[in-house]
Amino acid sequence: MRTSGAAGALSALKREVATIEGTQASLEDGPSAQPFGIDGIDAALNGGLIRGALHEFGPAGAIHLGATFGFALALGSRALAAHRRHVFWIETTFAAAETGRPYGIGLDDFGLPARHLLIVRVPRPIDVLWVMEEALSCRAIAAVIGALTDDVGLNVTRRLSLAARASGGLGLMVRHRSSPMPSAAVTRWQIAAAPSRLDADGGVGHAAFDLSLVKNRHGRCGRWTILWDPHERAFRDPALSVGVAQAAFDRSDRPFLRAG
Amino acid sequence: MWLKRLSTDRIARSFAPDDAVVVVAPIKSALRLTALNDAAARLGLNVGMALADARAMHPRIKAADADPAADRQWVEAIADWCDRYTPLVGLHPPDGLILDISGCAHLFGGEAALAGDLVQRLSRHGVQARAAVADTVGCAWAMARFGDASARTIVPPGVAREAIASLPVASLRLAPDVVTLLSQVGLKRVADILDRPRAALAARFGTGLILRLDQALGCDEESITPRRPLPSYVAEQRFADPIALERDVLGTIQRLGARLARTLEQHGEGARLVEVVLFRVDGKVLRLAAATSRAIRDAALVRRLFAERLTALGDAHDPGFGYDMIRLSIVVAEPLGPKQTGFAAPDRGEELFALIDRIGARVGMRCVLRIVPHDTHIPEFAAVEVQAADDRRRTTDDGDSSSVLCRPSSVLRPITLFTRPEPIEAVAEVPDGPPVRFRWRHVLHEVAAAEGPERLAMEWWRDESGSALTRDYFRIESREGARFWLYREGLYERETPAPRWFLHGLFA
Numbered sequence: 001m002r003t004s005g006a007a008g009a010l011s012a013l014k015r016e017v018a019t020i021e022g023t024q025a026s027l028e029d030g031p032s033a034q035p036f037g038i039d040g041i042d043a044a045l046n047g048g049l050i051r052g053a054l055h056e057f058g059p060a061g062a063i064h065l066g067a068t069f070g071f072a073l074a075l076g077s078r079a080l081a082a083h084r085r086h087v088f089w090i091e092t093t094f095a096a097a098e099t100g101r102p103y104g105i106g107l108d109d110f111g112l113p114a115r116h117l118l119i120v121r122v123p124r125p126i127d128v129l130w131v132m133e134e135a136l137s138c139r140a141i142a143a144v145i146g147a148l149t150d151d152v153g154l155n156v157t158r159r160l161s162l163a164a165r166a167s168g169g170l171g172l173m174v175r176h177r178s179s180p181m182p183s184a185a186v187t188r189w190q191i192a193a194a195p196s197r198l199d200a201d202g203g204v205g206h207a208a209f210d211l212s213l214v215k216n217r218h219g220r221c222g223r224w225t226i227l228w229d230p231h232e233r234a235f236r237d238p239a240l241s242v243g244v245a246q247a248a249f250d251r252s253d254r255p256f257l258r259a260g
Numbered sequence: 261m262w263l264k265r266l267s268t269d270r271i272a273r274s275f276a277p278d279d280a281v282v283v284v285a286p287i288k289s290a291l292r293l294t295a296l297n298d299a300a301a302r303l304g305l306n307v308g309m310a311l312a313d314a315r316a317m318h319p320r321i322k323a324a325d326a327d328p329a330a331d332r333q334w335v336e337a338i339a340d341w342c343d344r345y346t347p348l349v350g351l352h353p354p355d356g357l358i359l360d361i362s363g364c365a366h367l368f369g370g371e372a373a374l375a376g377d378l379v380q381r382l383s384r385h386g387v388q389a390r391a392a393v394a395d396t397v398g399c400a401w402a403m404a405r406f407g408d409a410s411a412r413t414i415v416p417p418g419v420a421r422e423a424i425a426s427l428p429v430a431s432l433r434l435a436p437d438v439v440t441l442l443s444q445v446g447l448k449r450v451a452d453i454l455d456r457p458r459a460a461l462a463a464r465f466g467t468g469l470i471l472r473l474d475q476a477l478g479c480d481e482e483s484i485t486p487r488r489p490l491p492s493y494v495a496e497q498r499f500a501d502p503i504a505l506e507r508d509v510l511g512t513i514q515r516l517g518a519r520l521a522r523t524l525e526q527h528g529e530g531a532r533l534v535e536v537v538l539f540r541v542d543g544k545v546l547r548l549a550a551a552t553s554r555a556i557r558d559a560a561l562v563r564r565l566f567a568e569r570l571t572a573l574g575d576a577h578d579p580g581f582g583y584d585m586i587r588l589s590i591v592v593a594e595p596l597g598p599k600q601t602g603f604a605a606p607d608r609g610e611e612l613f614a615l616i617d618r619i620g621a622r623v624g625m626r627c628v629l630r631i632v633p634h635d636t637h638i639p640e641f642a643a644v645e646v647q648a649a650d651d652r653r654r655t656t657d658d659g660d661s662s663s664v665l666c667r668p669s670s671v672l673r674p675i676t677l678f679t680r681p682e683p684i685e686a687v688a689e690v691p692d693g694p695p696v697r698f699r700w701r702h703v704l705h706e707v708a709a710a711e712g713p714e715r716l717a718m719e720w721w722r723d724e725s726g727s728a729l730t731r732d733y734f735r736i737e738s739r740e741g742a743r744f745w746l747y748r749e750g751l752y753e754r755e756t757p758a759p760r761w762f763l764h765g766l767f768a
Contacts, residue, residue, distance in 0.1 A: 063703060063742045070675055070768020083608050100676030100765055104631035104643030109672045110768060114631040118616075118648055122623045131619055138615045140608035193741035193768070195708060203711035204737045207768035228768065 034079055034170065038226060038237050041211070044219045045187070049075065054161040054171035056185035058178030060192035060212070065099050065176060067193035069147075070110065071209050072172045074228050074235070076143035077112035079170045084142035087112065088135045090120045090128050091147035098149070098176060110207070111230035116142075125150055129160070136163040136171050143170040149177075157184040188215035194225050197238060206230060208238070261342075261378070261391045262404040263335065266355040268297035269387050270334045271324050280318065284311050285326035294326050298388075328354070338387065339487060340545040343537065344585055345374060347491070350484035356404070358397055360484050375412040385543050395420050397484065398476030402431035402450075420477055425451040432472045438465055491535065491589035495519045502541045502582025506570055509538070509579075509586065510563050516588035517559030530555025530596030536566055539585040546577075551625050552617045553649035555596040561614060562588075568621040616648055625649050637716055639733075639764065640677065671714060672735065674745040674765030681762035684746065688761070691752035694734045698746065700763050705738040713748075729755050735767065743767035 035048035042048050049055060059068040076087040089102055101121075104114030120131050125148065132146040144164075157173070161184045164171040173183075178190055190212040196205035207228040213221045227236040263269070267283045275281050280300035284291045291311040300321060305314050311323060331354065339349045339357055345368070348360035361374060368374040375391040382389045392403035394415040406427045407413045415423045424431065427450050429442050442465065447453050453461060453473070462470050474480035495516040503509065513536055524530060532555055538546040550565040570577055616628050629645040636642055686698035694710035712735055718728030729750035736744045745765040750756035 061740075063705070063738070063740060066674075066676060066742060066744075066766030067768055069766075073675060074768070086612060096679075100674075100678040101645070102631070103639075103674055103677035103765060104633060105639070106673035106675045106677070106765065106767075107631075110675050114633070114643065117631060119629040119631070119645065120619060120623070120627055121629065122627050127623050130622065134615060134618060138611050140612040140615070193743065195739075195741040196737060196743070198709055204709045204735050204743060207743070208741065209768075210741070 032168075034075070036226075036235050038224065038235055040222065040237075041213075041224055041226075044213060044216065044222050046218050049170070050186055050218070051079075051170055052165045052168040053186040054157060054164050054173060054184065056157075056173045056175065056183055056188045058175040058188070058190050060178070060190045060210070062177075064192045067207070067209055068174055068191040069099060069145075070207050070228070071189075071191045071211075072145045072174050073107065073110060073112050074207075074233075075170070075172060076145055077110075077116075077233050079142040080112075080116055081142060084140060084169070086116055086118050086140065087142055088118050088120060088131075088144045089147070090122070090131050090135070090144065092125055092128055092149065093121055093123055095147045095149050095176065096121060099147075109230060111228070111233045129156055132160055132171070132173075133163045136160060136169050137167050139167045139169070141167075141169050143172055145172045145174060147174050147176065149175075151179050151181050152183070154182055154184060161185065185215075186217050187213060189213055197227065261357045261359065261389055262401075263338070263355045263357070263387060263389050265295065265297055265388045266335065267295035267326065267331055268300075270331060272297070272386060274324075275322055280305075280321045282311070282314065282321055282323050283326050284323050291323075331355075336487075337543070337545075338382070341539070341543050342378070343545065344539050344587075345378065347488070347494070348484055348486045350486060352401065356401065358400065358484050361393070372412070372414050375414065379412055394423070396476060396478045397482045398433065398472060399424055399478075401433060402427050402476060406431040421454070424476055425449070425454060429453070432469070432476060434469060434472060438469060441465060489591060491591045492529075492593045493520050493523055493531075493590040494587060495589075496585060496587035498585045499583065502584045504579040504582040506577075509570070509583065510567055512586050513566050513588060514559045514563040516586070517562040520588060520590060521557045521559055524557050524590070524593070524596075525598070527593075528595055528597065529593040530557050531562070531590040531592070532594050533590070533592035534562055534565070535589050535591050537587040537589070538579075538583045539587075540579065541581045541584050544580065548573075549591070550617075550621045551649060553613050553620070553625075555594040556617075557596065561617070564614075565617055565621040568618050572622045620649060636719070638719065639673070639716070640679070643677075672767070674767045677765040678763070681747070681764045684761050684763050686746070686748075686761035688748070692732065695736065695746065695761065698736075698761065698763075700744075705736075705740075705742070705744075707736050708739045709737045711735040716747075729759075733764070 032052065033045070033048035033050050035042050057068050057072055059065045080087065102117060102119060107114050107117060122128055122131060128146055128148060129152065132144055135141050135144045160171055160173070173185060192210040194208040194210040196208045198205050208225065209228065210223070210225050212223045215221065225238055227238050229236050268281050271281070278299060280303055281297045282293045282300050282305065283295040285294045293305060293307055293309050293311060293314060296305055296307065303318050303321070305318070305321070314321060335351060335355065335357065339351060342349045342357060342359055346359050346361050346364045350358045352358055361371065365371045365374050368377060371393045375393050379389050379391050390404050390412070392400045392407055392413040392415065394400040394403055395417050399415060399420040402424050403413045403415055429448060429450060430439050432450065442453070458470055471480065475482045497512050497516060503512070531552065533549060533551050535547060535549045540546065548566060548569050550569055552565070556562070619628055626647055628648040630648045631643050632646050634642055634644055682700065684698045684700045686695035688695040692713060694712060695707055697704060697706050713732035715730060715732050717730045731747040731749055733745060733747045736746055738744070743766070744763055745767065746761060746763050748759045748761055750759040752759055
């Protein structure tokens with residue numbers, strides 16, 4: 001009687017310690033890391049982008065800001081699940097003027113249906129951080145994408161990562177300008193747009209990204225170039241992927257320029 | 261209620277208590293007195309006298325400029341304060357208030373007690389008031405201004421006729437020329453005209469006289485226009501000892517919410533717009549409202565919403581010496597069926613709505629948006645942002661939202677769009693070629709690949725001036741790999757001699 005009581009108490013204690021350390025994943029949320037589907041990246045990240053944590057993204061240059069947002073949206077679109085149906089996009093009105101507002105039709109084309117996106121546009125940067133924290137604490141959100149124009153301190157990122165851990169959501173912090181300041185994010189990426197693979201007729205292809213993982217708490221860093229397939233909502237390795245035949249239609253009346 | 265010395269009471273703080281204070285305004289090119297305080301009245305001054313004459317009689321009177329806007333604001337603040345007695349408060353400009361206390365009087369121990377409490381509290385704030393309670397608006401107005409000099413008069417029901425009989429004719433709210441006409445004929449008191457044949461009076465002095473008489477006697481309906489919409493459900497709590505701590509305020513809100521939840525459940529309704537009115541001891545009234553994205557009954561949720569509201573106010577939330585009354589009212593209610601509580605896992609959809617409400621309470625509901633497609637080919641109108649709270653069913657809609665307008669699957673749209681397309685300098689082949697290089701925000705981009713043009717003509721059926729230009733859109737990839745959505749505005753030589761180029765959006 002006593003030993004079984006002791007064993008039961010021990011397992012209960014173990015569970016409690018695991019919850020405090022944050023390594024226990026909720027059953028219904030699935031695996032605790034979101035894989036990229038590309039071996040090199042998944043190996044460096046030990047399985048994929050860790051859920052319940054904060055990740056930081058910055059552009060490699062000012063012209064790559066659109067690519068950085070696109071990458072964050074692609075990750076958000078992959079994070080959608082049966083009971084986590086929404087992605088939050090949080091920005092200030094100033095940030096919206098700098099990069100443009102999310103465009104529903106384009107997001108549908110990109111692989112993140114606009115009905116899954118909720119936009120919060122606030123006047124002050126400090127409100128962005130508050131809304132991020134509140135949204136990360138909600139268990140119905142798949143991913144929270146916060147657009148930050150200024151630097152934030154270590155305490156702020158620590159609070160955000162704690163909120164993400166408590167609820168298991170994906171926290172994606174997109175900076176308008178890469179900054180070397182320390183942060184409590186689990187990974188830090190620098191994103192640049194890569195020249196896309198031109199399609200069969202020489203038109204501009206789908207999105208391609210140059211990723212640089214510059215800080216990784218649980219593994220090594222690296223650089224990769226990947227493509228995004230909006231129809232499958234998956235990443236593709238450019239060396240391996242074979243172009244999928246597009247639906248045939250008549251394009252003879254459209255003039256375009258060859259790559260030059 | 262008549263605020264007898266409105267203008268001088270408002271500024272009384274700037275002068276010593278015994279001073280004779282008058283308020284002057286330029287009328288007919290001379291400074292004339294428009295209001296006096298009691299001390300000035302005792303000296304024998306009258307409204308309408310010229311300031312120069314008054315100064316000649318009593319050199320030591322103090323004069324201040326008239327400020328009708330400030331007076332009006334003051335009356336409105338007092339009307340806000342009178343909200344504690346009844347929600348139906350109307351203004352009688354320039355210096356009167358009318359309160360409908362039917363059904364409220366018993367809460368204060370009777371009509372006499374209510375009127376006495378009102379006058380006494382106002383006098384403690386330094387406002388002189390005369391109150392009269394009567395059956396009709398007209399009778400109350402007359403008794404307050406022209407009744408005997410006691411601070412409050414109660415006219416028992418049914419005695420209105422006798423009460424106003426002895427008052428002068430001016431108490432019927434008539435135009436000044438009608439009053440002069442009546443006095444010229446010798447009709448100085450209301451009693452004189454009560455018994456005259458009405459047709460003759462109407463013919464001689466106009467139908468306005470008959471209307472006012474009927475209103476005063478109650479034969480004609482006169483209603484008060486309340487200053488605010490009346491709430492459907494109200495619960496309030498008074499404090500003998502004023503409270504100031506935020507924790508106590510929120511606890512009271514939760515208790516009032518629980519009280520109202522029972523009433524809401526009986527009626528099968530839930531709250532969509534909740535208002536909290538905080539009455540400060542020194543007379544100021546603070547109103548907070550919170551909207552929700554779906555009907556709720558849960559008092560804990562209401563408390564959370566107002567916690568966010570108070571935090572959003574920050575420093576502007578100043579309890580002063582404390583609140584002595586807190587009222588929770590539900591302004592907009594919607595039908596809500598009974599909820600089945602159980603042991604099942606928490607509803608994640610509910611969590612999402614609660615989150616939207618909290619964010620709305622903190623930063624404003626218009627900051628939380630969803631995208632809704634529209635049936636138009638013009639890009640900037642094809643996807644519109646609407647408030648997420650407005651149509652909650654769409655937020656959980658998982659149905660297939662096939663795009664409203666058909667587009668070939670290879671024609672892609674950018675992921676971000678600028679609300680105002682940014683002008684760029686571009687070098688392109690004429691007449692229809694894509695740009696070879698362009699400059700945006702002072703950075704030069706060389707074009708590596710281009711797709712297009714996609715020609716979008718503006719909606720000619722909406723364009724009356726005929727000036728909307730056709731756009732040729734190009735999907736451009738620059739040498740560095742960044743992808744843009746540009747357009748040329750205007751067809752070369754067909755619509756405009758020098759078409760301009762714009763950048764409308766960014767691709768990933």
